[in-house]
Amino acid sequence: MTDATEQIEPPRRRALVSGASIAGPALGYWLTRHGWDVTLVERAAHVRGGGYPIDLRGTAVQVAKRMGIYDDVRRHQVGHRSTRILNQAGRRIATMDLSAELLNDAASGDVELPRGDLANVLYDLTRDSVDYVFNESVATITPHDDRVDVTFVSGRADSFDIVVGADGIHSTTRRLVFGPESDFIRHLGPIVAIWDMDEAGLAPCTGTMFNIPGCTAMHMRENKGPARGFVAFIVDDPGAVDLDDTKSAHRLARRAFDGHLVPVVRQLLDDLEHTDDLFYDTVSQIHIDSWHRGRVVLVGDSAYAPSFLSGQGTSIALIGAFVLASELVAAPDDPAGAFTAYEARIREFVERNQAIAVRKNTNAIPRDADALRKRNLKLWALPWLKRTGLVKLLDRGYKATPTSLSIEGYGLT
Numbered sequence: 265m266t267d268a269t270e271q272i273e274p275p276r277r278r279a280l281v282s283g284a285s286i287a288g289p290a291l292g293y294w295l296t297r298h299g300w301d302v303t304l305v306e307r308a309a310h311v312r313g314g315g316y317p318i319d320l321r322g323t324a325v326q327v328a329k330r331m332g333i334y335d336d337v338r339r340h341q342v343g344h345r346s347t348r349i350l351n352q353a354g355r356r357i358a359t360m361d362l363s364a365e366l367l368n369d370a371a372s373g374d375v376e377l378p379r380g381d382l383a384n385v386l387y388d389l390t391r392d393s394v395d396y397v398f399n400e401s402v403a404t405i406t407p408h409d410d411r412v413d414v415t416f417v418s419g420r421a422d423s424f425d426i427v428v429g430a431d432g433i434h435s436t437t438r439r440l441v442f443g444p445e446s447d448f449i450r451h452l453g454p455i456v457a458i459w460d461m462d463e464a465g466l467a468p469c470t471g472t473m474f475n476i477p478g479c480t481a482m483h484m485r486e487n488k489g490p491a492r493g494f495v496a497f498i499v500d501d502p503g504a505v506d507l508d509d510t511k512s513a514h515r516l517a518r519r520a521f522d523g524h525l526v527p528v529v530r531q532l533l534d535d536l537e538h539t540d541d542l543f544y545d546t547v548s549q550i551h552i553d554s555w556h557r558g559r560v561v562l563v564g565d566s567a568y569a570p571s572f573l574s575g576q577g578t579s580i581a582l583i584g585a586f587v588l589a590s591e592l593v594a595a596p597d598d599p600a601g602a603f604t605a606y607e608a609r610i611r612e613f614v615e616r617n618q619a620i621a622v623r624k625n626t627n628a629i630p631r632d633a634d635a636l637r638k639r640n641l642k643l644w645a646l647p648w649l650k651r652t653g654l655v656k657l658l659d660r661g662y663k664a665t666p667t668s669l670s671i672e673g674y675g676l677t
């Protein structure tokens with residue numbers, strides 16, 4: 265007989281999350297902390313490192329603090345980097361720390377750290393509470409009123425209360441449940457390749473950036489770790505590029521920079537030719553009318569990728585995971601209602617961030633000679649604008665990024 269005073273435990277809900285980068289582990293953290301069992305499948309053999317430094321800003325900083333990882337995140341903060349900005353002839357027009365001068369607000373607690381370091385901080389935080397399965401991916405998803413049946417590429421099958429796609433811009437979850445990627449992806453024009461360089465001969469905390477219209481070449485070394493190479497160039501039909509053929513990155517980049525082989529470009533192209541670990545993608549956004557269907561929901565880039573041009577992809581992934589978890593914890597028996605509330609809370613915020621990426625496009629990768637001339641003029645004049653207090657004229661284009669979403673009323677800690 266049950267003792268009348270014995271507390272009856274509510275049933276534990278089961279979530280399947282696809283993708284172990286930023287959004288997935290963050291969601292796993294919150295859900296497991298509040299009584300859910302979370303299985304997290306990742307297609308790669310381990311958490312993927314790499315990538316350029318990313319930013320945590322505004323509300324994402326508050327979320328990181330609530331997760332108790334803020335101090336850890338700050339330990340990975342990249343230091344000051346003096347970037348030499350070159351004109352089309354390869355001559356220096358300015359030297360500055362682009363992030364500190366133009367993008368981040370150190371006084372507000374913003375942090376810039378290597379993407380892979382943040383992914384590892386989140387993995388370390390959740391490795392004991394979340395059931396991670398690497399080398400695994402969903403194969404089929406069959407939604408029912410009361411559960412979702414899933415089969416995996418390994419042949420396993422299981423059922424969950426909800427399924428969450430946190431598997432990035434090329435989300436498999438989205439394709440299986442919402443339709444083909446081509447229905448939702450908007451290419452902004454450029455292709456980007458990012459990789460760790462073998463030997464760039466760069467001193468720590470230095471970098472170089474070179475532009476011609478429609479193309480950016482950059483190498484950068486933080487206070488620790490290898491130098492990173494970055495090339496981005498606009499192509500006519502980004503959707504037609506085979507991103508699995510990483511060798512095409514070198515071929516296309518060589519064509520894009522043809523006739524502009526200044527030393528930094530030459531060095532980057534030589535290194536790119538020999539690297540086999542590359543982040544190679546179109547610069548694109550995801551726009552989808554609704555981020556949920558039945559018991560399946562999307563979070564992070566799979567739902568609303570803003571592109572790296574916004575500088576906000578990671579922050580809005582972290583915030584999205586927090587809001588989604590908050591709504592699920594408040595209404596565990598009503599996932600559809602929780603998903604609707606999550607979307608209502610952050611859709612306008614992420615759409616503003618997507619809009620800014622389209623606008624900033626002209627700063628990171630100026631598209632034509634006129635845009636490049638104006639951008640270079642701004643960078644050249646920056647020290648003087650700062651001295652005279654006129655730097656606010658620039659803020660419209662740079663620090664105007666929307667970083668703040670009210671999380672009032674969400675009590676999760």
Ligand SMILES: Cc1cc2nc3c(=O)[nH]c(=O)nc-3n(C[C@H](O)[C@H](O)[C@H](O)COP(=O)(O)OP(=O)(O)OC[C@H]3O[C@@H](n4cnc5c(N)ncnc54)[C@H](O)[C@@H]3O)c2cc1C
Pocket residue numbers: 282283284285286287288305306307308312313314315316317318379400401402430431432433434435436437458543563564565566571572577578579581
């Ligand atoms: C290796 C890498 C390097 C990056 N470099 C940069 C960068 O330099 N600058 C920048 O702004 N952004 C970069 N990004 C993107 C950035 O991480 C995201 O924009 C942002 O942080 C949102 O994260 P997310 O968790 O939603 O998606 P993502 O970070 O894209 O993570 C998606 C995860 O899902 C996994 N996955 C994909 N398909 C499946 C599947 N079928 N089954 C299981 N798992 C799957 C991927 O391996 C990945 O771990 C990079 C992403 C990766 C994966």
